[in-house]
Amino acid sequence: MTNTDIKARQPLANQEQSLHLLRQMLRIRRFEEKSTELYSAMKIRGFLHLYIGEEAVAVGVAEALSTDDAVVATYREHGHAIVRGMSMGAIMAEMYGKVDGCCRGRGGSMHLFDAEHRLYGGNAIVGGGFPIAVGLALADHLQKKARVTCCCFGEGAMAEGEFHESMNLASLWQLPVLFVCENNFYAMGTALELSESVVDLSSKAAAYAVPTATVDGMDVIAVAEAAKKASDTVRETGAPFFLECRTYRFRPHSMFDPELYRSKQEVDGWKQRCPILSLTNRLKEKGWIDDSTLEKLEEDIATEIASAVDFAEQSEWESVEDLTRFVYSDVGVN
Amino acid sequence: MEQQLRKMTYRDALNEGLREALQKDERVFLMGEDVGRYGGCFAVSKGLLDEFGPERIRDTPLSESAFTGAGIGAALGGMRPIVEIMTVNFSLLALDQIMNNAATYLHMSGGLFNVPLVIRMATGGGKQLAAQHSHSLEGWYAHIPGIKVLCPATLEDARGMLWSALLDPDPVLIFEPAVLYPMERTLAVDAGPVAIDKAKLHREGKDLSLISYGSCLHKCFDAAAILAEDGIEVDVIDLRTLRPLDTESFLTSVAKTHRALIVDEGWRSGSLAAEVSARIMEQAFYQLDAPVERICSAEVPMPYAKHMEEAALPQVASIVATARRMVHG
Ligand SMILES: Cc1ncc(C[n+]2csc(CCOP(=O)(O)OP(=O)(O)O)c2C)c(N)n1
Numbered sequence: 001m002t003n004t005d006i007k008a009r010q011p012l013a014n015q016e017q018s019l020h021l022l023r024q025m026l027r028i029r030r031f032e033e034k035s036t037e038l039y040s041a042m043k044i045r046g047f048l049h050l051y052i053g054e055e056a057v058a059v060g061v062a063e064a065l066s067t068d069d070a071v072v073a074t075y076r077e078h079g080h081a082i083v084r085g086m087s088m089g090a091i092m093a094e095m096y097g098k099v100d101g102c103c104r105g106r107g108g109s110m111h112l113f114d115a116e117h118r119l120y121g122g123n124a125i126v127g128g129g130f131p132i133a134v135g136l137a138l139a140d141h142l143q144k145k146a147r148v149t150c151c152c153f154g155e156g157a158m159a160e161g162e163f164h165e166s167m168n169l170a171s172l173w174q175l176p177v178l179f180v181c182e183n184n185f186y187a188m189g190t191a192l193e194l195s196e197s198v199v200d201l202s203s204k205a206a207a208y209a210v211p212t213a214t215v216d217g218m219d220v221i222a223v224a225e226a227a228k229k230a231s232d233t234v235r236e237t238g239a240p241f242f243l244e245c246r247t248y249r250f251r252p253h254s255m256f257d258p259e260l261y262r263s264k265q266e267v268d269g270w271k272q273r274c275p276i277l278s279l280t281n282r283l284k285e286k287g288w289i290d291d292s293t294l295e296k297l298e299e300d301i302a303t304e305i306a307s308a309v310d311f312a313e314q315s316e317w318e319s320v321e322d323l324t325r326f327v328y329s330d331v332g333v334n
Numbered sequence: 335m336e337q338q339l340r341k342m343t344y345r346d347a348l349n350e351g352l353r354e355a356l357q358k359d360e361r362v363f364l365m366g367e368d369v370g371r372y373g374g375c376f377a378v379s380k381g382l383l384d385e386f387g388p389e390r391i392r393d394t395p396l397s398e399s400a401f402t403g404a405g406i407g408a409a410l411g412g413m414r415p416i417v418e419i420m421t422v423n424f425s426l427l428a429l430d431q432i433m434n435n436a437a438t439y440l441h442m443s444g445g446l447f448n449v450p451l452v453i454r455m456a457t458g459g460g461k462q463l464a465a466q467h468s469h470s471l472e473g474w475y476a477h478i479p480g481i482k483v484l485c486p487a488t489l490e491d492a493r494g495m496l497w498s499a500l501l502d503p504d505p506v507l508i509f510e511p512a513v514l515y516p517m518e519r520t521l522a523v524d525a526g527p528v529a530i531d532k533a534k535l536h537r538e539g540k541d542l543s544l545i546s547y548g549s550c551l552h553k554c555f556d557a558a559a560i561l562a563e564d565g566i567e568v569d570v571i572d573l574r575t576l577r578p579l580d581t582e583s584f585l586t587s588v589a590k591t592h593r594a595l596i597v598d599e600g601w602r603s604g605s606l607a608a609e610v611s612a613r614i615m616e617q618a619f620y621q622l623d624a625p626v627e628r629i630c631s632a633e634v635p636m637p638y639a640k641h642m643e644e645a646a647l648p649q650v651a652s653i654v655a656t657a658r659r660m661v662h663g
Contacts (some may be wrong), residue, residue, distance in 0.1 A: 010449030070411075113443035120410060125434045131400045132435060135407020135415075142363065142389065142413060149407075155495065162430075165400030172395065326445045327479045329503035 001217030010221055015288045017063075021220045022283065024062070025055040025276050028079040030301050031088055034309065035078070035095065035109075038257060043312075044095045046108050047124075049076040057182050058083050058225025058274035060245075061150060064178075064231040070118040070149040072133040075110035076182075077122050080152060087249035087272055088304055089311035098315035105318055106326065126187075129153065134166045137175035141238065148234050150178045155244075156187025157174040158204060159195050160281040170240040177240045178231050179205065182217065184249040189261035205242030217245030218273045250274075339520040347492035347521055348378045348510065352416070355497055356386050359414055362500060363394035365401055366418030375420045376456055376515050399443055402428035402453065406436050406505075409451040412556040412575075414500050414516055422471045422509065436505040437480030448503045452496065458549055458599055460513035465635035468643075470548070470599040472509040473606035483576040484508045484530055487514065487551040489521040490635060491574060494528035502530070509576075511549035511599075526649035530564040533574055533583035539567030541661050543587040545610055547573040547599040550648050554597055566661050576606055585618050592623040593660050597648050602630035624660050 012018050033050050038179075040042045052059065059081035065071070073080040080093050086102060094101025095109050103113050111122040120136065123129040123222045130316035140147045157163055158181065170177045181201055185192050192199050202212035211233060215226035223245055248270035252259055283289040342350075355362045363386075364379060370393040373380035381389040391662040394401040398419060405417035419425045425432070432453065439447045459468035476483045484499060484506060487491045492510070499506035536551075537558050544554045551572050558568050569587045573579065588594050596613050598607035607628040614626050 072407075102444070103442060104448065106444045107442045111442040114448050115446045120407075121439075121442070125430060128403075128430060128434055131403020131431055132410070133405040134400065134402035135409070136411045137407070138404055139408040139411025139413045142408070143411075162399050162403070165395075165397035166403070168395060169397060169400045171402060173392075253475070326441045326443075328482075329440065329448045 004205045009219060010225065012221060012286055012288070013288075014280055018221070018254055018279065018283055018288060021224065022276065022279050023301070024059040024083050025220060025279070026297065027301055027304070028055045028058065028082050028122065029276060030083060031305055031308070032078055034305050038309070044109065045097070046110070047075065047254045048109050049254050050249070050251040051076055051079040053270065053274065054182060054184060054217065054247045055079055056220035056223050057180070057217045057245045057247055060220045061152070061180055061227040063224040064227035065148065065150055066229070067117065068147050068170050070120060070136050071152065072120045072129040072136070072149065073122060073152045074126070074129065074154060074157075075122065075124040076154070077112055077152075078109070078226055081112040081114070081119060084114065084119050086112070086114050086117055086119065088308035092308040092312040092313045096315065097317070098312055098320040100311065100315035108281040117142055127153070127157045127162035130157070130162045130166035133177050134170050134175060137170065137177045138173065141173070146235060148176050148231050150180060150246050151183060154187060155181055155183040155185070155192055155201060156190065156195060158201060161276060167240070171208040171210050174237070175206065176234045176238050178234050179210070179240060179242045180227070181242065181244045182247060183244055184247050186249065186253070188253045188257070191261065201244050201307075202242060210242050212242040212244065214246065216242040216248030218275045218278065220279055221277050264295040335380060340523055340524040341518060341520055342489065343515065344489055344492050344517045344519070345376065345378055347489040348563070349380065349467040351493045351496040352379060352382060353385070355416070355421040355500055356382065356390060358497070359500065361411065361412065362416065363390040364416045364418060365394050365405065367394055367396060367420055369393060369418050374418065376512065378515070379418070393540050395581050398424055398427035399431055403431040403435060405451050405453065406431060406439070406449055409449045410447055415451055416496070416500070417451065417453045419453060421467055421512070422455050422457040423466050423469055425430070425455050425471075432481070432505075432507070433478055437478050439479060445549070449505050450500070450503050451505045452508060453505070454508045454510060456512040457509040458513060458615065459510040459631070459636045459643060460549065462638055462640055462643055464638040468636035470631065472507075472548070472576055473598065473600035475507055476606055476609075478577075480505070481562045481577065482530070483509065484574065485509045485511070485548045485576055486574070487511070487548050487572055489519045490525055490528055493521060493525050495530055497527040498530045504532075509548065516575065530575055531578070531580065533580040534572045535569060535583065535587065536572055537568065537570040539569050539591065541566050541568055541591055542593040542595060542657055543569045543571060543584060543591045544595055544653070544657070545571045545573065545584050545587075545595060547576065548599060550597045550599050553648060553653060556650045557657065560650070560654050561657055564658065566657060568657065579613070581613050581617070584614065588614055588618045589621050592621055594622070594626045595653070595657055595660060596626065596628045597630065597653055598630050600630060601633050602628060603633065605630055627656055627660060629656060630657070
């Protein structure tokens with residue numbers, strides 16, 4: 001059993017990869033900033049859980065996954081959907097509730113699905129995705145397919161029974177699941193130490209004989225490296241691995257949250273460690289990026305987002321006649 | 335040519351259905367608590383471990399939510415899992431997975447992900463197992479759009495519903511009334527898959543429609559025989575599929591008999607019987623010569639003592655008495 005503790009910062013090794021990681025994080029950040037605007041403009045409704053602050057996790061982990069691997073995520077999954085390769089237009093249209101959304105507007109922000117990129121939700125029941133990830137890995141095991149199922153969840157979900165049942169099952173049956181805990185230290189307003197008798201999260205996975213690692217989730221390079229090691233282990237052993245990424249949510253839990261449970265100083269402290277800011281600074285130190293490249297990067301992303309919004313605006317509402325479709329595969333069952 | 339029949343139990347018929355499915359399709363596997371080495375808590379999967387091995391007959395830990403959800407995931411991943419939950423009361427620990435995932439995935443994903451999963455479980459009272467092992471909650475499950483709910487009452491259905499359920503692209507729940515496991519009847523040698531979208535008219539009469547399913551169906555058969563001695567001839571309908579309901583079957587019957595009595599082991603309030611009754615009122619009101627009536631379980635958690643359990647469950651005597659009153663006034 002290994003528990004790689006958070007290590008000192010690794011030097012940036014590769015300019016191209018570093019720029020790519022920065023770009024992916026920025027795509028998520030700007031997409032979500034636009035989404036909040038559109039929420040205020042009442043274009044997007046329902047719940048909207050932002051990933052802002054946590055981008056390094058999805059981006060770093062995605063580096064370790066191939067297109068053939070599967071991802072099971074939570075309601076805070078815009079970032080995962082974007083880095084999985086889904087088009088921003090399909091995601092935006094989904095949040096608008098339009099028919100060209102990835103789920104025809106049936107799912108919304110919390111339920112992004114994509115068959116081509118093997119994204120199995122978007123699950124709004126805390127802990128609900130654990131057993132599904134185990135089952136996807138079981139199917140791969142039975143069909144002798146060497147693939148990884150990546151299961152992302154918040155630390156709050158680890159208090160649910162489904163975490164423990166699923167961890168036990170994945171380990172007992174030696175199934176290829178990469179469990180990624182996005183530990184942002186709060187489950188809505190409940191701090192980790194107020195919901196867990198043991199706050200060392202890895203020890204919970206270790207109790208099921210699952211190897212673990214903990215990484216600074218604000219450092220995308222570190223996450224990418226840790227996720228690569230973790231997924232390599234899963235591929236080699238065909239067995240589960242638990243990776244804890246320590247991160248922070250800069251924004252409210254969802255759209256309705258006065259943030260009474262944490263101080264402004266605490267939030268500001270974490271903002272100093274913004275994964276995008278720190279990578280940008282390191283790139284600048286290296287001389288690998290300058291202001292004009294950065295500007296160009298921002299421009300390209302702004303264009304991508306603008307066309308996604310445009311796509312969502314142009315898309316139609318699904319006909320109400322189709323209301324009862326997709327309840328059963330064969331249409332017309334009452 | 336005379337049909338060749340063999341004697342067997344309801345349990346044997348289920349076992350044959352499982353064996354056939356495992357033989358026919360490599361993607362099919364069975365998982366649940368004690369389905370392998372123990373042979374199934376009701377011995378339904380006896381012998382299958384030896385024949386198909388531990389990869390396909392998988393004993394699970396006591397984790398209803400995890401292994402039911404794993405069934406959903408495996409179905410999404412290309413397999414055709416059969417999940418066995420020991421009894422319906424324990425299925426409540428997996429209700430989140432059944433209701434929030436299995437039933438919703440196709441719809442939430444806008445048609446991208448269907449879940450070809452079969453979940454089997456025992457249901458119902460009559461074995462003095464008291465209030466945590468005896469309830470009939472299939473009517474509850476029948477409330478949920480996105481799943482199909484079957485209840486085999488006969489050997490043909492016990493044997494044949496499973497394969498049809500496995501062919502279905504969506505989640506199918508099969509409820510096996512626990513009192514029926516030892517029931518011995520005959521089954522055609524060449525029995526095979528059966529339709530799962532139609533109710534079945536088992537006995538024909540002109541005076542009243544007895545509408546039922548599951549173990550109560552057999553009580554209706556007994557009641558029908560007694561009523562026939564009095565000259566009261568009844569239709570006996572086995573709903574078989576509780577969702578989606580074959581409404582046509584009982585409307586047609588009521589159009590002939592003008593009287594409907596529904597016998598349902600679920601609790602009366604908000605029951606499947608209530609749904610059937612409502613559909614008759616809505617669609618055949620002017621055909622009725624008498625109010626629709628229902629015989630359901632008493633609204634108590636199932637008691638242990640034999641006489642109390644019998645008093646709580648629908649019984650032949652009350653079916654006969656109610657039918658007589660409805661016909662003769
Ligand atoms: C089973 C369940 N209980 C409660 C909720 C309401 N809820 C939504 S998110 C959340 C907090 C979850 O925290 P965590 O798992 O740490 O993830 P995070 O939101 O921080 O990403 C709660 C309590 C829910 N959606 N599902």
